[in-house]
Amino acid sequence: MWNTAIWRRAWGDQRALVLSLTALWGAFPWIYLWLSAQITMSAFQDVLLRAIPQEWQKLSGVPFAEVATPAGRVALAFVDPVIVLAATVWGITRGSDAVSGQLERGTMEMVLASPIRRTAVFVTQALAATGGAALLCGVLLVSVWTAVASGPWADRVEPARFVPAVANVFGLMVCLGGIASLVSAADSHRWRTIGIMCGFYVLSILAKLVGRLSTTFSWVGALSVLEVYEPQRLVGGGAEAWWLLARYDGVLLGIGIAAYVAGAVIFARRDLPAPL
């Protein structure tokens, strides 16, 4: 189930992405907090909140009044495209490379000609991708923590409040990585795997929006994995935030792990076509 050579090569493959996302996530909270602190909300907070249609509040998942607090404003960083898209890119790129990417490049051929189980290749790569996600989330947590602790709201916001939000980002990365690996395990072309995953992601966004905005089709929201990616709801602190995180990450990690297991089974049993 484990192979050191594959582990080292997987880290070599993901090194460039780890380094670039480390730079991005290391810098982003600092820049985000600095920019947010430039806007003094108290002056026109009430006017602004009254101006926004109440229907839109459904989209944010939390009352606008909470969003306007310093903790809420920091929490918005977790639903910013810089975080969400980077987490998505990580999951899809690492997952899609697991099988179909290597089949397409032809590098899987000589690896599997060696005395190594296919499941060992798959599981080792999955662990490396999950380890990479954990490392990046560690970078994000340290960056958020230090940015908050040394920022203008240091005395009003407790940095530890953002641990569940970071854990939610980790859950999303594992979930998308697992699903992408599952598709990759059954496919032979990486571009198609990425296409399927992009389609899946767009459908998830649409399902979440429809579920939020429509009372008739509110059940559609449950079909979206993004329904349980709500880091802005997890910054309230206390046991409630942790329970909510357990529910959210329970679903995300559950789907991710189930997808990895299904992917390993498919990969172990499928025919491997000769590289084109």
Added chain:
Amino acid sequence: MIVRTDRLTKRYTRFTALDACTLEVRRGEIFGLLGPNGAGKTTLLRLLLGFIRPTAGSAHVAGCDCEHDSLGVRRRTAYLPGEARLFRRMNGHGVLDFFSRLRPACRRDTAARVADRLGLDCTRQVGRMSTGMRQKLALAVVLATEAELVILDEPTANLDPTARAEVLDLVTEARAAGRTVIFSSHVLSEVETACDRVVILRAGRLVHEQSIEHLRRSHRISARLAGPFEGVPEALAAHVSLAEHRDDRVVLEAADSLPRLLGWLATLPLEEMQVEPVGLGAVYDRFHRGSNDAHGTI
């Protein structure tokens, strides 16, 4: 026998890639696989390695079932794919390190020595290597593996003549070390030089099996008839066959040493007689030049 297949078949939705292939490879021999593109050579090799599952039939390598114990098969096998693709970001040394860690039977120092013999610069990044250099690197990995069975799918493709000769030497050395080699190639002269026995595949079917030693003793005698020809006498039927008899031309194939036939040939009304070794090319052409179903399958 190190390899044994029994009516091994691989069928896809629209075509049959390999059809009821039954063959045996003896320990310590160099076994050639011949056939044009799409004949089923690579399918056969991939079935042996467990990369694909048979639709019917079975295959065993060193007693391991290729479908259900492919790990056991791969422990005993080193495989060079038809087009070996390696990790583009690694350099040659990195690739040798990786595979020597991946398979304990691949000795790092031996791999470096083979790479050196093939004239490969291992400091270069794989992505910056030519196709031939990548082929040499893959060969270094495969030929450094102390496996009972070495499977080489077109090992000399993209190589310069010096490296081709070196590869053939390495293959012969592998046999001398007691290893078995399956050698798939389109280059008939190399197969004839290196192999002990070959099989010819056509459209997924095994159509001919040929001992190279037997082939080397075989001759083709072509001549113009200056009188009546009454066929091959029964006493010589085991040694010579009539390959062609059209108008005043006759072609005979001697499957054994010539001296036995010389007396009989001297009695025939032959003119402009030519005697030449049969060669693998002539055997191959029987099955792959035009449609020739008369030879059937073995």
